[in-house]
Structures are given as structure tokens and as C-alpha cells.
Amino acid sequence: MKATLAQWQSGLIVADRPDEYEVKRLLGLLGLCVPEGVRLTAGGLAHPPSFDGPYALKVCSPDILHKTDVQGVHLNLDRDGLASAVAKLAAAFPHTPLLVEQMVVSQGPEMIAGGLRDPSLGPAVMVGTGGILTEIAPDVTFRLAPLDEREALHMLAELRIAPVFEGYRGLELDGGALARLLVIVSRLIHAWGRAFDQLDLNPIVWTGQDWMILDAKLVLKTAA
Numbered sequence: 001m002k003a004t005l006a007q008w009q010s011g012l013i014v015a016d017r018p019d020e021y022e023v024k025r026l027l028g029l030l031g032l033c034v035p036e037g038v039r040l041t042a043g044g045l046a047h048p049p050s051f052d053g054p055y056a057l058k059v060c061s062p063d064i065l066h067k068t069d070v071q072g073v074h075l076n077l078d079r080d081g082l083a084s085a086v087a088k089l090a091a092a093f094p095h096t097p098l099l100v101e102q103m104v105v106s107q108g109p110e111m112i113a114g115g116l117r118d119p120s121l122g123p124a125v126m127v128g129t130g131g132i133l134t135e136i137a138p139d140v141t142f143r144l145a146p147l148d149e150r151e152a153l154h155m156l157a158e159l160r161i162a163p164v165f166e167g168y169r170g171l172e173l174d175g176g177a178l179a180r181l182l183v184i185v186s187r188l189i190h191a192w193g194r195a196f197d198q199l200d201l202n203p204i205v206w207t208g209q210d211w212m213i214l215d216a217k218l219v220l221k222t223a224a
Helices: 002-010 020-029 081-090 151-160 161-165 175-195
Strands: 036-038 055-059 075-079 096-102 108-116 123-128 140-144 196-206 211-213 215-218
Touching: 002 020, 002 175, 020 036, 020 215, 055 081, 075 081, 108 175, 123 151, 123 175, 140 151, 151 161, 151 175, 151 215, 161 175, 175 196, 175 211
Parallel strands: none
Antiparallel strands: 036 096, 055 075, 055 096, 108 123, 108 196, 123 140, 196 211, 196 215
């Protein structure tokens, strides 16, 4: 794990300040599912993406953690709409990379996972109901990191929406796969040591085959 982190960190555009594309690249290296995407560092779309749409387009900078608050996200774009949206965002956010991703079809509730470093207890991992409901109707639980799959399953069982992992209203969500995602997240958080500050994976959705991380933020403490 630490060798992977060191190699990944050496390729960051800005040291200790990864953008969304870079965070998702790390998650992919660890075996987690992220959308197919491409970063536009020149602010323009030289040619159409190699993957099919519809597309999501976002500003991609460690300086902009809440992209929707600054109108930095465009969704459900076709190829013509993508080109137009790229031009608009490039004008609104000059010299800022953009991220083009393939949108996915999902089912069931959106989830959130991530972690933080508690000043007294150390690194902790969390999981809960995600999407836009996270702040107004919190349904989350925490454990110290790292943890095993059994403890991750206990975390899911503590959530108010736990019945969705047991076939509620015909949903076929794989709770075991989400528990395995939490194990990997907990190991990642633990491996960073004191360099870790916080990780936010929200939303995470079930595609019918895997849990896919649609948005990812990682904050590291700047090296002394």
C-alpha cells in the first residue's frame, strides 16, 4: 500500500494537493470502481472522449472542493452539449483543468464513505447515506481505521437505511461489496499516517455490478 501511495504521490501536479482526477486514479489503483474519465489540462476539448456519453463535466482543482456551489458542474451532456459546456467552464475558470466523465445508471440510495483523523483517537473511517441528504438528514457511523470486513458489515447494519442491503422493495444491493470498499478505504487512511487529514467519497452508487465512486476529495497535510 505505501509503495503505491508513494508512486502515486510523486506524479501529482501540485504536491500534497490532489485534484479529483488524481484521487480517483489512486482509488482505481487500489481496485475501487470509478467512472471512466479524462482530464483536460488545456481547458479545451481537442477531440471527443474515447468513451460513450452521456457525460458529466466538472472543474477539477484542489482549490475548488464544492464544485456545485460555484456552478462548476454540468450533467447529462451529449457530444455537442459537452463541447459547449467545456467552452463555458473554460471561460469561467481560466487555467483550471476540467474533468470529463461517463455518467452511469445506478439503483438504490446514494452512499457516502470516507474518513478523518481525530486529534485524540487517530484515523477513523465512516459510512452513511450520501448525496444531497448527507447534511440535512445525517445517517452515518464511524470506526477507527483500519478495520476488517466483519466490522465493516456491522457498520452498515447500524445505519437507518440498513434494510436496503436486505432486499428492501426488491433492491439488490451488495452490502458485502460495500463493506469491502470500506476495508480498502480504512487501510488507505491508516497507511497515510499523520499525512492524512480527510477523505470524502460522495456519492457512491450501486451500478448493478459494483459500487462506483462518483465524486472524491482527499485532503493531505502539507509536508513540513
